[in-house]
Amino acid sequence: MEYPSKLIEEAVNQISKLPGIGKKTALRLVLHLIKERPESTTALSEALTNLRSQIRFCKHCFNISDHEVCSICTSHRRERSIVCVVEDTRDVMAIENTSQYTGLYHVLGGVISPVNGIGPADLTIEALIERLNTASSEIKEVILALSPTMEGDTTAFYINKRIKDLPVKVSTIARGVPVGGDLEYADEITLGRSITGRTLFN
C-alpha cells in the first residue's frame, strides 16, 4: 500500500503487528486518532508506556500485578492450602468470574510446546516446585487447570511427573470443558462446575 505520509506508514506498521489487526484496520485506527483531539492520543501512548514499564508479575504466583505480591496472594480470605495452576492471566480472570474458587493460583506463562520454542524451563514450573518445597508452604493440593488440548495435556503430564512425590494431592479439572477448546472460551457455569468436580490426576 502507498501512504501519503511516512508518519502514517510507520504508525500503521507498528499497530498492524498486534494480533488480529491487519494493515486495513491499522490504517482505520490511525486515521481515527488523527481526527480525535491530540490529548486522547497522548493519553493512549502514556497508558501503553506506563503499562509496559510498570507492569509486574507477582513474585509468588506470577499473575500480573501492580505490586510485588498480587492482591490474591495477599488476601486473608483466600485458602492457602490449595493452588490452581493455569496457563495465563486470562485463565485466572475466567476462574475468578465463576466465584467457585477461593484458593491461590500459579500462572505458568504458557504451555510446553518445543515447536514454538517453549520448553519447560521457559515456564514458571521450577518456581512452582520451589513454592511447594519451601518449609513454610501450607499447600496441600495442586489443581492442574490447563486447556484440554494436546499442549495442555502434555504440560499437565510433565508437572504431575515432577511433583507427584511431594506431599501434595494433584488433581485436574473435570472435563466439562469441550475437548479441543480453550479454557478462556468455556462459559462460566461449565468452568465453575469443572473446578468443583475436579478429579485426581493420574
Next chain:
Amino acid sequence: MHLKELKLTNFKNYQEVRLDFQSKINVLVGKNGSGKTNLLDAIHYLSLTRSAFCADNFVIRLGEQFFFVKGLFQTGKNLEEISCSLQSGSKKVFKEGVNEYGKLSDHVGKYPVVLIAPDDTELVKEGSEERRKFFDSIIAQLDRQYLEALIQYNYALKQRNSLLKIFAETNSFDAVALESYDQLLIKSGDVIFRKRKEFISEFIPVFQKYYSFIVADEVALLEYKTELDRTGLEAGLTSNRQRDLYLQRTNFGIHRDDFHFILGGGELKKLGSQGQQKSFIIALKLAQFEILKNHKGFKPILLLDDIFDKLDDARIAKLLDLIKRDELGQLFITDARPDRTRELLEHINVSATIFTVEKGQITKI
C-alpha cells in the same frame, strides 16, 4: 453410491459449470489442457476435502477470490448435498446439506473415491513417506481411532524433535520432558502399529488377486516393514535415546515404517519395468477400491485419468473386463482422443454418457 450432479464455480479453469451424471460410466473427452483432470479433481475434492494434485490456493480460478463446489450424492434412496467454498485467505467451509462440519475429518470417508492415474509412479519411486501416506489415507477412511492416533503421533513426534533441538541449543537435558512425549508416542504408535499390521494382512490377498488378474503369470508381493516387529516402542525409544540426542531427531518409531513392493523376488523400484510398475499401481488402487467397498458396504466412485493412453492393450482389456462384469461402480474416465474410448466401450457393449470438454466448457453429447 454415486454422484448425480456437480456444480463448479471458479474451480481451476472452470468459471461456472453444472452437470448431471449417470450412475455408471461417464466419459470426459477433450484436448490436452481442456480441463478433464480438473473435473476429476473437483470430485476428489468433494470426497476427501482436498485436491489430489495441488494446494488450496492453486484451486481457485486465476484472478478470482473464491471457489465453490457442490455435489449431489445418492446412496440408496438417500440424497445428500455436499458443498465446499473457500474464500482466499479464509478457512474453507464444508457442508452436508445446510450444516457445516465442525472438523473436516468428520467428512472424510463418507463418499469414498479412488483415483487411478497410471502415470503417477511416485508411490513406487519416491521415499517411504508416499507409501505410508497411501495406506494411512485408506485406513483413516475406515477407522476413526486410527486417524486420531495418527494426529496424536505426528504431534508428539514434531514436539519431541523440537525438544531435542532445544536440548542441543541450550546444552541442557530434561528427562521428564522427553518422557512426556515418549508416553504419547508409545500410546498412539502402538495403535498405529497394530492397525497397520491388521490392515495389511487384509489388503495383501486382495491386492494379489488383482495383480495376477492384470498380469497373468507373475506374483507380486507386498510387505509391511517395521522396526516394531523386533523391539517394542518403549524399548526402542529408550535404546535410541543417546543417538536421538546426538542427531536431534527421533530415530525409532512407526514414522520409519515402509511398505515393500516386490516383484519376482526383487524390489519393484529397481527391477520392475515401467509396465510392471503401472500394473502394480493399478492393482494397489483396485485393491483399495475393493477394501473400501467391503467396509463401507457400497462401491466407491472410481476416477480413471488417461488410463487408455498410458496402458497397453492387454492391460486395457483387463480393465474393460472388470467394467463389462459390472464389478466397478460409478466411473469417470478421461481421454484426449474422443473416438478411442467410445470404440472400446462399444466393443464390450456397455453404454456411457460422453461429455466434451473445451476450455472450461462442458457439453453432453
